[in-house]
Amino acid sequence: MLKVKVNDIDIEVEEGLTVLQACEIAGAEIPRFCYHEKLSIAGNCRMCLVEIEKSRKPVASCAMPVTEGMNIKTNTKLVEKARKGVMEFLLANHPLDCPVCDQGGECDLQDQSMFYGIDKSRFKENKRFVPEKYMGPLIKTQMTRCIHCTRCVRFATEVAGVPEIGAIGRGEDMQITTYLEKAMESELSANVIDLCPVGALTSKPYVFEARPWELKKTETVDVMDAVGSNIRVDTYGWEVKRILPKINEDINEEWISDKTRYACDGLKYQRLDVPYVKKGNNFNKISWTEALKILKNKINSTNPEKIAGLTGDLTNMETLFACKELFQKVLKSKDLESREKNIYINLNSRKNYLFNSEIKGIEKSDLILLIGTNPRYEATMLNARIRKSFLKNDTEIFSLGDLGDLTYPYKVLSNSTDEVKKIIENNSDISKKIKNAKYPLVIFGESALTLNSSKYMFEGFKKFLNENNKINEEWNSLNIIHSNASTVGSFDLDIVSKTNDTLEKINNNFFELIFLIGQDNFSFTKKNEFIVYIGSHGDKGAEMADLILPGAAFTEQDGYFTNLEGKLQMAFKASYPPGEAKEDWVIINEISKLVHNDILFKDKNELLSAMHNYLSFSKKNELSSLFKEKYISEKIFTLPIDYYHSNVIARSSKTMNECRNIRTKPKKTGTEG
């Protein structure tokens, strides 16, 4: 610990901190543009100048390490003058177009110039003009406003791992651009918009939509993948205008993926707002009463054995639990399933289907083995952590099969189950490396768990890691990356058919009545089944359906989601369902009332207490015995994910469509080298 003085206040700070951080600890606010906690230090904006005793000139506090006995002053005349001078230079070439700038109201330069700047300019010359740059469909540029803090350059190189943004030219002609003005090839690209302290990089889909003070802000969680990033949803009336990250050091730090941020316009399109019934090849609008009447007749005339239900990828846990109760108590059917593929799952203990090392834990790992997973597309934020771990610890990373660019280097092993067999039988270099590693990570993807040998591989690895003491109280090396937000919640609620054959039976057209509760990713050839779709968007599920009951999207109802580490998080209601649509659990409750003449739950509180009660019971589920443990030498293919089209909201989003088109058909600039 070092003793320093900040504005005559004595404090003790850790070694290795910067003067800026020390000032922050002492409660002295330092203005800054280029400095950012999560990025490397550049020290080029000069806004953070402070006075240090025995130093003849003011010092850039962000780049100066604290030393013993420093006497730092942030409130002297000299500091004030220095800040004013720096601000005057920054504003010399900055246009005064705040009224038409999207950053207005949340602009660092605007705020700080109000505080530290002077009210007039001595700069009489012409201001500099910089042409706009193309940076893809998400980032709008207005480079005249750029103050060259290089936060975006550092973010792209360090965090996103795609060194595509740079500063070209020098002096007054310095310009920030992507290489030859191509779209940035990263799933984290839009974070540079948040990082930009001025309005040089702003959001293209949100351009001129709203001012920050007009928006209602709701802090909630994301459902685009199983990571459960913390987000802030900004709404204007009913419409979700934009989504921003909320800081959660354990999950997404300060970043979110482009899909999380920009799929929100999908909440506007393709929405189901009234119930529909299929007549011939057309869908006709009907009232809720009529719709429920049709459903009642259908349920009463169908043998409970012939009723099945599939829950979807964005369904919250309240709805899942209500469905479970509905199927158990009212419909008396055992065929409720949450998986869309027949993946191997062992529900004996929670540890068998979680990301046990936790996302935070990735940072200290020293060896990572990827089996049938591409974290870049399946869990983007988690991939960013793996990159961070690689940069910090030089982590050795192996993958079964070549996955393309993961933003960090990795060694490719053969993509066959033989390789796994060798490792768990101790016949491979990797086995030795895992044994020697202090915090190894073995990450299974869903692609690996759909194979015939999935049980052999997963249980084998569990045994291998247990034997080598890699699964203990402190550290658990066994991890699964799920790709859907609802998966872990569904497993916690045991929404897996007890006989493990529901999907097969559906494919064999065994059932007569099928409920699709927000399930859009499962397709089968329909014969005589009557399909009821409960959900928010008119997509694949609604297309097959005979009866459509309009539900709510994740921003329109309160709901719990469990992320892949098993963290229970609540998504809060930011908006309300459109038209006659209702919250999902209310629909389930009404179906129960209809069939049974009795509602399942009096109100939401009763549902929640019943659900929490269920979750607190320990698991005793022998489902895994249904899977045959067999070993076949087969290839592990990491199934490609259509990243920008992975769920209904993303598929309805115009922005996501555009991103997808850019990736598949790169724009021609005419200067390809």
Place this chain on the structure above:
Amino acid sequence: MSLKKVSKEQPDKFKFSDENLDLAKKVVSNYPTGKKKSAVMALLYLAQKQNNNWIPLAAMKYIAKYLEISYINVYEVATFYSMYNLAPVGKYFIQICTTTPCMIRGAYKLVDVCKKNISEKENELSGNKNCSWTEVECLGACISAPMAQINDDYYEDLNTKQFESIVKDILKDKKPKAGSYRGRVNSEPEKNRQTLLENKNA
């Protein structure tokens, strides 16, 4: 000085000649292992020499791959330094110093010669695509002002007439003699050395 424009017409491919490849290897070996990206400036210079005094995008890509760094890193360096040319400049590239000492001694008269004989504007190729000219900042030969640099050679103590004949020679693809055009040796006075005569190596 404004931001250098990258040429619209770009060759598809670039490869170091065998000779330059050997040189490149030698340059890279000057740096510790894992730090070979430090060689980027030297390699850009080699590429410029090999490709008629300018660096095409293909060469930047080639160098980026050779040094295992990203394209933008090479691009940043190439756009930062004024002595890397990103558009064709001709086989003979004339740089006229117009900083104060040269300016006082009539550098702009040399500029007028170029405008008349080579091209109206800076960085434009001459009619026969053989040569181009540009104004530059101090080239460090103030004692022999005004002066011009043509490729690697300095042409010093020029007057309009002499420079015009130099330019005409160049346009005919003839290389005139480099050095002082008033018969001086290095930076010595016109009538040879006047002081420190007893000192041989002064």
